[in-house]
Amino acid sequence: MQVSQQDFEKAKDQLKLLKVDPGNEVKLKLYALFKQATQGPCNTPKPGMLDFVNKAKWDAWNSLGSLPQESARQQYVDLVSSLVSSESSSHVKENPPDSKSGYETIEVFTEDNITKIVLNRPKMKNAISVKMYEEIMEALEEAAKDDSVITVLTGSGDYYCSGNDLNNFANVSAGGIKEMADNGAKLLKNFVKHFIDFPKPLIAVVNGPAVGISVTVLGLFDVVYSTDRATFHTPFSNLGQSPEGCSSYVFPKIMGLAKATEMLLFNKKLTAAEACSVGLVTEVFPDKTFQKEVRARLKAYASLPRNSLAISKQLLRSIEKEKLHEVNSQECACLKERWLSDECMNAVMSFLKKKSKL
Numbered sequence: 519m520q521v522s523q524q525d526f527e528k529a530k531d532q533l534k535l536l537k538v539d540p541g542n543e544v545k546l547k548l549y550a551l552f553k554q555a556t557q558g559p560c561n562t563p564k565p566g567m568l569d570f571v572n573k574a575k576w577d578a579w580n581s582l583g584s585l586p587q588e589s590a591r592q593q594y595v596d597l598v599s600s601l602v603s604s605e606s607s608s609h610v611k612e613n614p615p616d617s618k619s620g621y622e623t624i625e626v627f628t629e630d631n632i633t634k635i636v637l638n639r640p641k642m643k644n645a646i647s648v649k650m651y652e653e654i655m656e657a658l659e660e661a662a663k664d665d666s667v668i669t670v671l672t673g674s675g676d677y678y679c680s681g682n683d684l685n686n687f688a689n690v691s692a693g694g695i696k697e698m699a700d701n702g703a704k705l706l707k708n709f710v711k712h713f714i715d716f717p718k719p720l721i722a723v724v725n726g727p728a729v730g731i732s733v734t735v736l737g738l739f740d741v742v743y744s745t746d747r748a749t750f751h752t753p754f755s756n757l758g759q760s761p762e763g764c765s766s767y768v769f770p771k772i773m774g775l776a777k778a779t780e781m782l783l784f785n786k787k788l789t790a791a792e793a794c795s796v797g798l799v800t801e802v803f804p805d806k807t808f809q810k811e812v813r814a815r816l817k818a819y820a821s822l823p824r825n826s827l828a829i830s831k832q833l834l835r836s837i838e839k840e841k842l843h844e845v846n847s848q849e850c851a852c853l854k855e856r857w858l859s860d861e862c863m864n865a866v867m868s869f870l871k872k873k874s875k876l
């Protein structure tokens with residue numbers, strides 16, 4: 519049976535209502551099918567090498583060859599329909615109704631004087647999208663003001679966090695790559711500022727592997743508990759980037775210059791035991807008993823007097839604050855330049871290309 523124009527228009531509208539980002543690969547496929555359905559085979563000039571987003575789109579459309587418009591329409595409608603049904607069946611798991619404040623990418627609970635912020639994009643290994651950066655900042659602001667005594671950050675699923683969502687670099691704004699780099703640097707500076715200034719004890723419960731910015735900001739936490747299954751990886755050079763999260767200052771202070779260099783320049787991935795021995799992690803627990811043992815610790819800490827803890831944290835941290843803000847500014851300025859470099863663009867393009875099998 520032929521798909522009608524009405525079905526096609528309906529699929530277009532349904533797509534706009536999806537709450538979960540279907541990922542780069544699917545978005546490229548949808549783009550290609552839409553173009554093929556509405557304009558026929560790709561006949562526009564191929565974009566330049568550095569215009570990697572438009573080039574990926576062009577490649578996707580071009581790969582459909584001479585697929586008839588009617589078949590493209592049918593495939594577009596089928597793909598949207600499968601996305602809609604998979605979202606409605608996974609919706610309960612991804613965003614349960616008792617989630618505190620209707621966040622999309624995180625969940626926030628307060629119980630027993632503990633505010634727990636859970637990174638909640640398990641299918642993407644909790645990669646931090648722009649939306650997630652914004653929601654984490656909002657949740658930290660709320661946690662700073664609420665009645666809780668301590669705040670906890672953890673991940674859902676098998677990963678703690680896979681760092682910056684590299685798709686953040688795929689959506690180049692109308693202002694182009696330079697504007698994206700400016701906006702990215704502002705976002706990053708503000709994100710890290712929230713950790714530097716957080717007024718209550720902040721505890722990371724590292725439930726699995728951690729990558730990139732989720733590792734660097736650990737130096738700004740007060741306590742870091744980790745499962746023995748976790749690893750700690752900051753592959754900045756592999757990505758043509760440079761350290762952030764104040765790690766260029768805090769890591770050498772914690773672990774000494776040589777160990778920091780192995781991590782931040784040479785991409786050395788640490789086991790949980792190694793991260794503990796260099797002082798990045800406070801204590802490691804067997805994966806089997808991790809949640810139970812950590813819960814008991816957190817409950818005990820959260821029963822201590824709130825103001826005393828906050829004041830003591832201030833005393834421990836205030837001497838360094840100004841320096842940390844300065845380091846944060848410098849790191850972001852440096853990254854802004856890195857994001858415009860061929861080294862970085864090629865590395866990100868290579869990751870996104872591998873994802874998109876089109």
Ligand SMILES: CCCCCCCCCCC/C=C/C(=O)SCCNC(=O)CCNC(=O)[C@H](O)C(C)(C)COP(=O)(O)OP(=O)(O)OC[C@H]1O[C@@H](n2cnc3c(N)ncnc32)[C@H](O)[C@@H]1OP(=O)(O)O
Binds near residue numbers: 681702
């Ligand atoms: C407005 C301006 C916007 C700019 C915003 C800038 C914001 C500031 C940036 C701050 C600087 C931060 C730096 C970093 O964090 S560097 C580290 C970046 N992270 C990575 O390089 C990790 C990339 N991912 C991987 O290497 C692997 O996915 C991983 C080892 C983490 C897991 O491998 P595994 O084989 O177990 O699982 P999959 O690869 O199959 O993963 C499942 C799906 O999730 C996708 N995924 C995972 N991590 C990321 C990521 N970081 N970015 C994008 N996508 C990610 C993965 O591709 C799979 O997707 P598909 O199922 O669609 O294939």
